[in-house]
Amino acid sequence: MTPAINLLKKQKIAHIVHEYVHNPASASYGLEAAEKLGIAPERVFKTLVLALDSKALAVAVLPVSAQLNMKQAAKALGVKKAAMAAQADVERSTGYVLGGVSPLGQKKLLATAIDDSAREFTSIYVSAGRRGLELELAAEDLCTMTRAVFAPLI
Numbered sequence: 001m002t003p004a005i006n007l008l009k010k011q012k013i014a015h016i017v018h019e020y021v022h023n024p025a026s027a028s029y030g031l032e033a034a035e036k037l038g039i040a041p042e043r044v045f046k047t048l049v050l051a052l053d054s055k056a057l058a059v060a061v062l063p064v065s066a067q068l069n070m071k072q073a074a075k076a077l078g079v080k081k082a083a084m085a086a087q088a089d090v091e092r093s094t095g096y097v098l099g100g101v102s103p104l105g106q107k108k109l110l111a112t113a114i115d116d117s118a119r120e121f122t123s124i125y126v127s128a129g130r131r132g133l134e135l136e137l138a139a140e141d142l143c144t145m146t147r148a149v150f151a152p153l154i
Contacts, residue, residue: 002129003095003105008137013145015137018125022132029099030064033125033134041065044125044134045118047101049090049110053081057093059146061103061126062115066154076113076151102129103146112148114139119150 020036034041048060074082095107118139128135
């Protein structure tokens with residue numbers, strides 16, 4: 001079990017855990033998950049940790065098939081600038097390794113923005129906190145659990 005799965009179980013949030021054999025040579029963890037699980041890439045969401053100009057870290061959750069618009073992310077998170085956080089900062093603040101960062105069960109709850117497109121689906125997929133492990137849950141539940149905002153991020 002991962003902290004993300006344990007959190008959902010503890011809070012009695014409906015979810016499904018999906019596992020697949022991860023290929024370390026895969027160029028994109030999220031696209032690999034979509035392909036191996038037979039899911040449209042628009043429903044699989046990646047978790048990116050950002051360094052804000054306020055010196056804080058934050059999380060952006062967006063489809064693996066899309067690229068983050070930093071200006072949109074900064075606006076959604078209420079700052080002027082955002083950039084990708086350093087790997088060491090990501091792993092220290094979340095407790096997860098890159099490629100397996102879940103928006104749930106992080107060491108410290110970070111400000112979070114979820115791309116608006118998540119609302120189009122009954123359920124979305126996010127990392128369960130380990131490469132080769134995905135969580136399927138309602139976007140609204142993810143939003144509630146992370147105290148996130150929905151915003152255009154791509």
